[in-house]
Amino acid sequence: MADGEHIAAQQCDVAVIGGGPAGSTAAALLARRGYRVIALEKDRHPRFHIGESLLPMNLPVFERLGVMEKVRAIGVYKPGADFEADNERGYNTYAFDRALGQSPPHAYQVLRQDFDAMLFAHARECGADAREGHEVRHVEHAGPRDSTLHVVGDDGDAYRVQARYVVDASGRDAFLSSRRKLRRKNAEHQSAAIFGHFRGAEPRPGADAGNISIYRFDHGWMWMIPLPDGVMSVGAVCRPEYLKQRRGRTVEFLLDTLRQNAGLWRRLEQAELIDGEVRVTGNYSYDSSCMGGPGWLLIGDAFAFLDPVFSSGVYLAMSGAEQAVDVVDRAMREPRTERRLQRALERRQRRGMRRFAFFIYRFNGPVMSQLFRSPRNTFQIEQGVISMLAGDVFDSFRVWSRILAFRVVYGVLALRDWRRWNRERRYRLAQARSQFTGGNTPLDRE
Structure with a gap:
């Protein structure tokens, strides 16, 4: 045991593991409610992170958190998403101002290192004790309101934090989920990504200049995300089988992929x-068998992650963190409600994820490709899809009824082309169940 661990543990009401969007949101809002919060981020900001394209439904969260103007200052205005199509322009635009529900008519795209640093600093401004370069190595749960976190700073000093509640927002490290053996690989979908930042890429013309652009290729899909200062994030999300073919220089593999x-x-x-x-990361899709227990809760990617195809990660993380703050607050004041509240939050998060997942799992299939290339707004179905792309997946029956109609249309078209649909589905499931263990390859520099 390091010398620092003999010193009396530091006391707090809530310990938050992780300083990404979920952790910073939870820390800021809990501190505002008067709780003593210690937020522990193992790295130092700014640090690179994937997930640069935000959704319109993020904006109300920013307003409630008090960071709307800060996001606007560091972001690129995003009016919609576009998908390649066989028309004169070569793409179809899904403009957010056509959404059915109450979602805002635009979003932003950000450099995540700047966005995450801003949110963590904001949590500190709200009263949280937000520490960078402090890694949680171990957590002991002695009781429902008695947890001890063993922490090591990047200067080598070790110490303990004693908390009444632990919120795990450790991202894809999935700290508690991994140690409690709750983490489950997604049996229906797996992917890997290779990507980089470019300068001098051609933007879309006119009002579409801030769109995220989505393209397909035989082994997955590609993105182009306009970022501040003329930077374009460009990458490919691939079947694991394809990325395992990588040989030689990673830069050349990326460029050869994008040429497809x-x-x-x-x-x-x-x-x-x-x-x-060039950066490479793998094994995107997983979840945890449960979201929490007495005195602890998983939020954001520490609980589950699907795939970045519809940019859902940051929104699900921050909206989930908002909901989690209510759960923690009630649980601290009325312990008997904790289990019920945690289960309700878990059901809500899984419901939203399922609604995104229907599209994500089938995105590379022939039926979904046809529907996105040739959208129809019969019964406002196209507008329902736009609402989904905006992140409106939880509470609007008007939106969800159109998504159900979309799924009916999808099912009819799948039956018409059953052989191709089934071939793609079997291939996807085989890839998801393969023993791809690429993990998080943090960085390849050439």
């Missing part, structure tokens, strides 16, 4: 990869 879609490459061929830096 002619429309994307036309916008990128004159661009320059910034610092020659």
Whole structure:
């Protein structure tokens, strides 16, 4: 045991593990409610993170958190999403101002290192004791309101934090989920990503300049995300089988991959990869068998993650963190309600994830490709899809009824082309169940 661990434990009401969007949101809102909060982030901001494209439904969360103007200052205005299509322009735009529900008419795209640093600093401004370079190594739960966190700073000093509640927002590290053996690989969907930042890529013209653009290729899908200062995030989410073919220089593998879609490459061929830096990450999809227990709760990617195809991660993390604050607050004041509240929150999060997952799992299939290439607004179905893309997946019956109609149309088309649909489905499931264990390859520099 390190010398620092003999010193009396530091006391707090709530310990938050992780300083990403979920952790910073929870820490800020709990501190505002008068709780003593210690937030522990193992890295130091700014640090790179994937997930740069935000959803319109993030904006009300920003307003309630008090960071709307800060996001606007560091973001690129995002009016919608576009998907390649066989028309004169080469793409269809799904503009957020056509959504059915109450979602805002736009979103933002951000450099995550700046966005996350801003949120963590904001938690500190709200009264949380927000510490960077402090890694939680172990958590002991002595009772429902008695947890001890063993922490080591990046200066080597070790100490303990005693908390009445632990909120795990450790992201894809899934700290408590992994140690409690709750983490489960998704049996229906797995993917890996390779990506980089470019300067000099061609934006969409006019009002579409801030769109996220989505392209398909034989092994997955690709994105182009406009970021501040003329930077474009460009990458591919691939079947694990494809990424395992990577040989030689990672930069060349990325460029060869991006060349497989002619429309994307036309916008990128004159661009320059910034610092020659390429990142690779794998095994996106997982969840946890439960969200919490007496005195602890999982939020954001520490609980589950699907896939970045519809940019749902940050919104699910921050909205889930908001809901989690209510759970923690009630549980601290009325312990008998804790289990019921945790289960209700878990059901809500899983419901939202399922609604995104229906599209994500089928995105590369022939039926979904046809529907996105040739959208129809019969019975406002297209507008329902736009609402889903905006993140409106929880509470609007008007939206969800249109999504149900979309699923009916999807089912009819799948039956018409049953052989191709079934072939794609069997291939997807085989990939998800394969023994791909690429994990998080943090960085390849060439």
